[in-house]
Amino acid sequence: MKNLKIAIQKSGRLNEKSVLLLKNCGLDFENYKSSLITTVANFSLEILFLRDDDIPGYVEQGIADLGIVGENVIEETRSQVQYLQRLGFGRCTLKIALPKDSPVDRLEDLNGKSIATSYPNILQNFLNEYKIKADIQEISGSVEIAPGLGLSDAICDIVSTGGTLKSNGLKPFVDVASSEAILIAREGIEENPIICELLQRIQSVLRAKETKYVVLNVEKKNLDQITELLHGVKSPTVVPLAEEGWVAVHTVISEDDFWEKINKLKSAGAQGIVVMPIEKIIM
Ligand code: PRT
Ligand code: ZN
Numbered sequence: 001m002k003n004l005k006i007a008i009q010k011s012g013r014l015n016e017k018s019v020l021l022l023k024n025c026g027l028d029f030e031n032y033k034s035s036l037i038t039t040v041a042n043f044s045l046e047i048l049f050l051r052d053d054d055i056p057g058y059v060e061q062g063i064a065d066l067g068i069v070g071e072n073v074i075e076e077t078r079s080q081v082q083y084l085q086r087l088g089f090g091r092c093t094l095k096i097a098l099p100k101d102s103p104v105d106r107l108e109d110l111n112g113k114s115i116a117t118s119y120p121n122i123l124q125n126f127l128n129e130y131k132i133k134a135d136i137q138e139i140s141g142s143v144e145i146a147p148g149l150g151l152s153d154a155i156c157d158i159v160s161t162g163g164t165l166k167s168n169g170l171k172p173f174v175d176v177a178s179s180e181a182i183l184i185a186r187e188g189i190e191e192n193p194i195i196c197e198l199l200q201r202i203q204s205v206l207r208a209k210e211t212k213y214v215v216l217n218v219e220k221k222n223l224d225q226i227t228e229l230l231h232g233v234k235s236p237t238v239v240p241l242a243e244e245g246w247v248a249v250h251t252v253i254s255e256d257d258f259w260e261k262i263n264k265l266k267s268a269g270a271q272g273i274v275v276m277p278i279e280k281i282i283m
Pocket of ligand 2: 051052
């Protein structure tokens with residue numbers, strides 16, 4: 001059978017986490033910085049290393065079967081691809097930002113103003129939705145310096161920590177879109193058994209990342225209260241301890257409400273709580 005191809009970013013913000021995700025799925029490959037393509041030794045897959053902007057187009061045209069790329073790039077290129085899985089990294093927000101002393105106060109104040117961006121399509125959709133007529137200045141990089149140069153009244157750019165806006169005398173004004181890395185596939189290929197297998201592995205890695213393995217000791221008289229607080233993969237495993245009247249409880253806790261749950265367990269009498277990372281959860 002012909003190998004499938006997955007396109008990931010060659011270098012940049014998504015490269016390292018894309019490579020790590022695939023390696024955590026048990027795929028054995030060399031991450032050659034210099035080559036465009038590498039073969040996975042133990043899975044029917046080749047990896048293409050590309051500029052992120054090219055990935056949705058390659059997948060749409062079927063040059064690659066799968067891709068890992070930011071939602072912002074997929075939406076901007078308006079590519080017809082399937083969203084297979086949100087991957088939880090590369091999170092950022094596309095925002096309109098203004099110079100600190102800008103008179104713009106409400107969204108309508110953007111009428112007649114110019115906005116510099118590398119995301120003209122997403123921005124145009126947003127402005128259409130709110131019936132705002134602004135002048136979009138498309139520039140390919142360093143968007144944040146446009147207002148200072150007198151090129152525009154505002155910018156629309158990716159923000160993650162907000163540090164870049166701040167150091168350029170800009171303030172966030174409104175969120176246009178949020179984004180994270182997405183596993184995409186070309187239309188009609190989702191049923192392929194190799195893709196199903198890879199997707200299952202990816203989902204088990206993602207599930208494991210969202211959870212922690214917890215072992216704690218508790219006196220038997222407090223066990224009911226503890227098990228009530230825990231709803232793990234199934235019910236918790238309870239093992240007797242050498243000390244009479246005590247048990248060890250093994251369970252899985254989600255990352256979301258982790259500290260809240262740990263504090264409740266402590267209040268309910270849990271002691272010697274050990275927390276461990278989980279590599280994979282196979283359902
Ligand atoms: O070379 P190639 O074309 O492949 O990469 P690139 O330079 O176009 O993209 P890259 O590597 O910078 O980003 C890849 C993807 O990461 C983006 O498409 C987003 O989906 C996602 N991402 C997450 C970000 C950021 N966070 C981010 N902070 N992409 C860009 N930024 C930039 C932003 O443009 C701005 O200049 O970081 C600056 C703002 O960051 P803060 O932290 O100061 O707010
Ligand atoms: Zn790019």
